[in-house]
Every structure is written in structure tokens, then in C-alpha cells.
Amino acid sequence: MRLQKYLASCGVASRRRAEELIRRLDGVATPKELHIAFNGGGMACYGAAREDIGIIFRRGAFELYIGGKGVGRNPYPARLVEEGLSAEELIERVITLVEEYRQKGHSGERFCRYLERLEPKNDAKLLSQGCSA
Numbered sequence: 001m002r003l004q005k006y007l008a009s010c011g012v013a014s015r016r017r018a019e020e021l022i023r024r025l026d027g028v029a030t031p032k033e034l035h036i037a038f039n040g041g042g043m044a045c046y047g048a049a050r051e052d053i054g055i056i057f058r059r060g061a062f063e064l065y066i067g068g069k070g071v072g073r074n075p076y077p078a079r080l081v082e083e084g085l086s087a088e089e090l091i092e093r094v095i096t097l098v099e100e101y102r103q104k105g106h107s108g109e110r111f112c113r114y115l116e117r118l119e120p121k122n123d124a125k126l127l128s129q130g131c132s133a
Contacts, residue, residue: 017062017087018055024091025098031105031114034098035070052111053094054078062090066097067112 018038025036037048039056047070048054054065062085068078082093105114 017091021055021091021094024095028098028102030098030102030111031107031109032111034101034111036094049077049080050075051078053097055090055094061085062087064090064093067115069110069112 021036034053035051036053037051037055039048039054048056049065050068050070052066052068054068056063056065061083063080063083064085065078065080069075085093101111101114105111
């Protein structure tokens with residue numbers, strides 16, 4: 001898994017959480033390269049809202065975006081699935097997302113395509129929105 005570390009402009013607390021998440025996910029094998037990006041401000045000028053998983057720290061809390069496609073013939077932004085998350089909630093959500101993708105994704109399947117084929121389940125509220133090209 002490739003983690004994109006866009007930490008510029010992050011405050012000390014959000015930077016610490018980003019580094020903790022990277023440390024916990026480092027070396028985790030996923031079906032296809034997975035991009036996780038962080039932004040420390042609402043302008044999202046480092047691209048978090050267009051990656052597989054995007055995290056933006058805004059107004060003292062985290063926003064979680066999933067399913068973006070930043071390059072290619074038909075790029076599209078990730079979808080905001082949760083906002084107002086504490087650092088602990090954010091880390092829990094992202095770890096769960098990556099672990100489920102690792103276990104249930106098909107070899108070579110993009111994260112967005114994995115999200116599209118999920119059926120809503122009791123604990124999959126934030127995954128059920130998927131993404132469309």
C-alpha cells in the first residue's frame with residue numbers, strides 16, 4: 001500500500017494523528033495500491049478530496065472522504081462520508097476501511113470499485129455510498 005502523506009499546514013495534533021495512522025497502516029498489503037491523503041485546512045490544497053481515502057482537518061475535527069479518483073480518463077472527487085470526527089474515531093474508521101478492503105477486495109480491484117460492489121451492512125454506513133465514474 002502506498003500512503004500519500006500530505007501533512008503540510010496540519011496543526012500539531014492533526015499531524016500526530018496522521019503519523020499514527022501511517023505507522024499503523026505501514027506495510028499492510030491491499031488488493032491494489034491505496035492512496036490516503038491528509039490536509040490540515042479546509043481548502044484541501046494538497047488533494048485529499050480526490051484520493052481513495054481523504055482526511056481533512058477543519059474547524060477542530062476531521063472529515064473523511066472515500067472513493068476518489070484523481071487521475072485518468074474520468075477523474076472524480078471522493079465523497080464526504082463523515083464529518084466532525086475526533087482523532088480516535090477517524091483512526092478507527094480508516095483502519096476498518098483498509099482492513100475490510102484488504103480482506104474483501106479482489107486482486108487488482110481499485111478501492112472505488114470495491115466500494116461500488118458493497119452491499120450496505122449494519123456497520124458499513126460510511127461505505128454504502130460508494131462512488132461512480
